[in-house]
Amino acid sequence: KLFTRPEDVPSRTYDFIIVGAGTAGSVLASRLSEDPHKSVLVIEAGVSDSSVSTIQIPFLASSLRQTSVDWNYTTVPQSGLNGRSLTVPRGFVTGGSSSINSMAWTRGSSDLWNSYAKITNDVGWSWDSIQSYWKKISTLVPPTSNDAITPDQIPLSNSNGPVLVNLPNYDIPPRQQVFDAANTAQDPRFRFTRDVNSGDSLGFGYNQASAGHGFRSSSATAYLNPALATRSNLDLLINTRVTRLVNDPVIQTKPVFKQVELAQSPHGDHLLFKATDEVILSAGTFGSAQILLLSGIGPKDELEKVIVDSPDVGKNLKDHPVVQIYFTVNSTDTLDSIFRNSTLTAQLLAEWQQNKTGILSDTPINVFGLLQLPDTFFTSVDSNPASGPKSPNLEMIFNAFSATPTAPAPSAGNFLSVVIALVSPTSAGSIKLVPNSTDTFTAPLIDFQVLATDFDMSAMVQAINDTEKFLSAPSWTRDGYLIGPFGEFANATTADARLQYIRNNADTIHHPVGTLKMGRNSPAQRLGGEGVVDPRLNVRGIQGVRVVDASILPAIPECHTQAVVYIVAERAADMIKQAFGMLGH
Numbered sequence: 303k304l305f306t307r308p309e310d311v312p313s314r315t316y317d318f319i320i321v322g323a324g325t326a327g328s329v330l331a332s333r334l335s336e337d338p339h340k341s342v343l344v345i346e347a348g349v350s351d352s353s354v355s356t357i358q359i360p361f362l363a364s365s366l367r368q369t370s371v372d373w374n375y376t377t378v379p380q381s382g383l384n385g386r387s388l389t390v391p392r393g394f395v396t397g398g399s400s401s402i403n404s405m406a407w408t409r410g411s412s413d414l415w416n417s418y419a420k421i422t423n424d425v426g427w428s429w430d431s432i433q434s435y436w437k438k439i440s441t442l443v444p445p446t447s448n449d450a451i452t453p454d455q456i457p458l459s460n461s462n463g464p465v466l467v468n469l470p471n472y473d474i475p476p477r478q479q480v481f482d483a484a485n486t487a488q489d490p491r492f493r494f495t496r497d498v499n500s501g502d503s504l505g506f507g508y509n510q511a512s513a514g515h516g517f518r519s520s521s522a523t524a525y526l527n528p529a530l531a532t533r534s535n536l537d538l539l540i541n542t543r544v545t546r547l548v549n550d551p552v553i554q555t556k557p558v559f560k561q562v563e564l565a566q567s568p569h570g571d572h573l574l575f576k577a578t579d580e581v582i583l584s585a586g587t588f589g590s591a592q593i594l595l596l597s598g599i600g601p602k603d604e605l606e607k608v609i610v611d612s613p614d615v616g617k618n619l620k621d622h623p624v625v626q627i628y629f630t631v632n633s634t635d636t637l638d639s640i641f642r643n644s645t646l647t648a649q650l651l652a653e654w655q656q657n658k659t660g661i662l663s664d665t666p667i668n669v670f671g672l673l674q675l676p677d678t679f680f681t682s683v684d685s686n687p688a689s690g691p692k693s694p695n696l697e698m699i700f701n702a703f704s705a706t707p708t709a710p711a712p713s714a715g716n717f718l719s720v721v722i723a724l725v726s727p728t729s730a731g732s733i734k735l736v737p738n739s740t741d742t743f744t745a746p747l748i749d750f751q752v753l754a755t756d757f758d759m760s761a762m763v764q765a766i767n768d769t770e771k772f773l774s775a776p777s778w779t780r781d782g783y784l785i786g787p788f789g790e791f792a793n794a795t796t797a798d799a800r801l802q803y804i805r806n807n808a809d810t811i812h813h814p815v816g817t818l819k820m821g822r823n824s825p826a827q828r829l830g831g832e833g834v835v836d837p838r839l840n841v842r843g844i845q846g847v848r849v850v851d852a853s854i855l856p857a858i859p860e861c862h863t864q865a866v867v868y869i870v871a872e873r874a875a876d877m878i879k880q881a882f883g884m885l886g887h
């Protein structure tokens with residue numbers, strides 16, 4: 303059942319309490335409540351996903367930022383960005399960030415997952431082992447209409463899970479230009495791929511999106527809402543923040559943190575709920591780390607009151623830096639006109655409302671590419687930080703207009719936008735508590751350290767150079783389509799000017815991970831520190847708490863992160879069921 307006030311929740315004690323009904327939390331809510339003998343309470347800070355109808359419309363994803371369904375965080379000033387601060391969106395709604403994200407559906411390469419197995423010394427995280435979980439998550443559904451897609455372009459990796467995934471419903475530019483350039487390029491890095499989720503992530507191809515039949519498919523629509531509608535052992539409390547975890551007064555070998563303190567406002571009642579089996583933190587890369595810090599679990603030199611010294615809490619924060627560039631094109635068949643023409647938007651909205659068709663049924667991204675830096679790049683840098691030869695360093699996303707608030711779409715003219723991302727960054731930042739803050743109503747200090755390393759800066763410049771190279775293929779000038787670079791970027795022709803362009807305009811692509819990273823089980827074998835959680839996602843140094851969300855990833859995936867989080871959540875559900883002898887394991 304859904305509750306909006308803590309005092310209405312029928313019990314203060316549940317077998318499991320899940321903190322955050324986000325991407326991972328909703329998967330767990332559904333999977334753990336499959337066992338009718340266990341009671342599950344999910345506590346969500348934000349609103350219900352049914353409260354904002356635009357969440358459903360794929361094309362309008364970016365309009366959800368800085369609204370009532372966004373936490374709307376801000377970073378501390380970033381020295382790599384000439385002192386600019388960035389806005390940081392996160393879903394403040396059931397489904398979490400899967401309800402407000404751009405829906406790109408990528409799970410990383412086999413090398414990525416094998417690197418997680420190596421870092422944790424747990425073969426259960428390897429590519430081969432995660433296949434059974436991947437198969438539980440998504441189903442590929444046909445686009446509402448798109449005759450251009452040929453059978454040999456249809457990806458094969460999706461299976462029969464509840465998240466719907468589709469290819470673009472419409473064949474719009476620059477799909478043909480990208481495919482032709484990829485099919486004819488001399489540079490083997492510019493090649494076509496049928497499926498970035500096949501294990502080899504490299505190549506240019508269709509964007510798979512977590513959407514189907516014209517609607518966004520989120521972890522709320524796919525997992526949480528159907529379970530809530532049918533199961534009496536699952537309760538959801540929304541509009542309520544967990545403010546900290548509280549340890550039992552009786553100290554055993556390790557402190558037991560099975561009590562959850564929650565509140566609806568900073569000065570409102572702070573109530574305690576208790577889990578008999580386990581508390582699962584799924585509050586995301588910022589939320590889960592903030593809750594542990596507020597509970598006295600973190601680096602001892604940073605906390606006023608330390609119960610467990612855990613030096614990595616809040617550290618190792620990584621995100622993908624991006625920069626957006628525009629090119630003028632000789633075509634009126636571009637997406638920018640939709641964003642700026644309100645009459646056209648209203649017509650398209652009416653079509654979507656009536657039939658769930660039209661361009662609003664698609665995300666703006668129809669094609670994208672993942673590629674490595676050229677071999678020559680690594681002569682001056684130690685080694686490639688990507689997880690292996692099937693993992694990219696760079697990404698080019700075509701027509702992702704307004705993916706970032708910096709470099710917004712020009713107000714007149716027709717453009718191709720290219721969002722260029724560094725997906726294997728080496729810069730790492732942190733989150734910390736604001737001094738003297740005592741609860742989650744005060745946002746933490748978020749410091750990505752964007753572009754803080756020489757590698758990241760020079761890789762971004764290389765990414766721009768590679769984009770220009772890709773756009774020099776004959777397919778782009780056919781029928782005079784591509785005219786040339788636009789705006790401030792058009793004048794950035796030297797490496798130094800490009801560096802400045804990047805510092806002035808870069809953002810991150812909203813894939814933060816790593817603040818509660820997973821590490822090896824045995825301290826004797828440890829590699830790069832023990833991490834905050836063990837390979838089964840238990841918080842080290844305490845009892846009764848697991849973390850299941852993007853914060854546990856020990857290295858940033860070289861891909862969009864949501865599908866990775868779904869996989870982590872499916873495996874976590876299995877591990878928890880096993881630990882408590884539950885049905886469905």
Ligand SMILES: Cc1cc2nc3c(=O)[nH]c(=O)nc-3n(C[C@H](O)[C@H](O)[C@H](O)COP(=O)(O)OP(=O)(O)OC[C@H]3O[C@@H](n4cnc5c(N)ncnc54)[C@H](O)[C@@H]3O)c2cc1C
Nearest residue numbers: 322324325326347398399403404405406544589852862864
């Ligand atoms: C704007 C945007 C665009 C993105 N685009 C893509 C994309 O195209 N493809 C892709 O793969 N990934 C994308 N991502 C990233 C992806 O969505 C996230 O990596 C993933 O959803 C994170 O899942 P999570 O479970 O870790 O956290 P979330 O899904 O964010 O869930 C955390 C939940 O916990 C709740 N919470 C937090 N603190 C508390 C508290 N104190 N008490 C109670 N509840 C709390 C939150 O409200 C939220 O519901 C995007 C993200 C954003 C924000």
